[in-house]
Amino acid sequence: MSKYKVSIVVPVYNVEKYLSRCVESLLNQTLDGVEIILVDDESPDNCPKLCDELSLKHPNVKTVHKKNGGLGLARNSGMEVAEGEYVAFVDSDDYVELNMMEILYNECKLNNLDAVYSEFNTDEYPGYRVIPHIERLYQNEEIESLKLDFIGAEPEYTSSVKYEPSACKGLYSLDMIRSNSIKFLSEREYISEDVLFNLELLDASKRVKLVPFQLYHYCLNGGSLTHTYRADRWEKLCKMMTALERYKSRFSNPRAFELRVARTAMAYFRMASTIELHRNNISCFEKYKSVNKMLKESVLQSRLESYPISRLPKAWRVFAFLMKKRLSFAVCVLILIKG
Template structure:
């Protein structure tokens, strides 16, 4: 049996309805050399009391109560408190299979700078879907790590490795050494802040085959296509941070990866406007396209998406006229109605 300590960090905020399911899945892991850190991020429900009850019952669990500072602030607090050789992150409304930690630590080599990647299941009220990394299962080191992983992290329609901090096992120093890149102003895609620099610094990546250990709970009721008026600015902050990371890590082809990644992220801002935007949405789409020169990026890299949604968005972006914006909005409205009917 391996002896390394895995520190599992769980940010907790108003999660009383899901917290027991999450923590039970952790304490019942087949690998028991765990340090379980529950971060109460100023929760206003019964989550703090539930955390304390678990800590009283299991010596592996410690609870940190803090003022609300957001998800990133919570897990960063847990990282600073941790002492394990490896770190793993689980969100409080998610849960994991009992063999997750054992299978990941078995794939670890015990060296500094490695990341073990499992896969995940998205749990919706209407059913579940399995999700795998685009990168083939296997061990990536040396030249193969550089050529097949680090040079292809960004700029793909589907990322080769998921940028989620969850469903992974990190050598602790990879996280500690890169926390300076964590920008708490980012509210969308914030895991990129830590996962991207960690992947660029790592010496070994393992993609597990199968390994559908992590269950990501998608709350349809609270996440149904709501318009986010701050999405565009949030994406700009995120892409600026990506650029900072790529430059700091001296990535040779940083501009190619960054420009293509920026395009795919900004397509989300366009979709946000078409799907949920109200009065003036067409003008806002037009402004984003012109300001960010999206058509120039599409033409420069001959972007031809495979995903139907992205195909519609690229069609709008190439000529963001009122007519194309209205037709794009209508298509998304029809798609959402069909999806709702199917449920």
């Protein structure tokens, strides 16, 4: 029998100014039986000391000190020592509603769930808009449609993202994770490691539910990997697209899978190109060369060959056509016009 109802794994790295806010939201959860696992990923600031102080002060807080390896591997280290029936993941520069764990735990117990997913609250993240999904239970074969939504959107959908696949929005059966040897890959290799984690988890699940409650506060932190320029971003996005291809045989409708991956590939390219074109430390010609090189990448073009561009929303149709025709200069102009 599990010692706790829920174990919350919190990777900690260079977040001294945010850590207290995060941990306070976890210590004050309305659910009894919550364990908090702080995983110090060799943080260079005062966080290791703060984590140790919290462990000494609170019996339900434990600290794991490990050699720096990144977010995904830190989460794995936390799972290894977790003693909860269910496990949740919270990034240390974010925080959660005080009743998040109670709501999600009760959903799991009432509905005999392997996993439950809530929604982000982005009040502290200007420009990031979330439209909560309707409440829905997925069972057995129905889970494949949720897996597709985690990968990307169908051509007609207004956004390229159908369901944000962050591991932080969910609560998961720890026994199921361990029984199926599910682990996070390193974000230093795969830029969207949460997608791969969730695909593995959903493959092993029998009953999964989405709830429309915005319980996780996703905060804007200029120092996080998501919001900073990375020279290897496109390389890792290409590697991510290749990794997704390995899941194709697990889907009963391969064409639906291909369309979702292609839509995500287009979104990856647009994101990477936009970041590149707004850099201030290189010339316009260097920016163009970089976008041109990305556009010719085979892992991208192979997904555009048979893609039904005419089914895309207007805002994406022209952009996708220019991508398919490899019109790099026109792509750059369109991105700069759109901002």
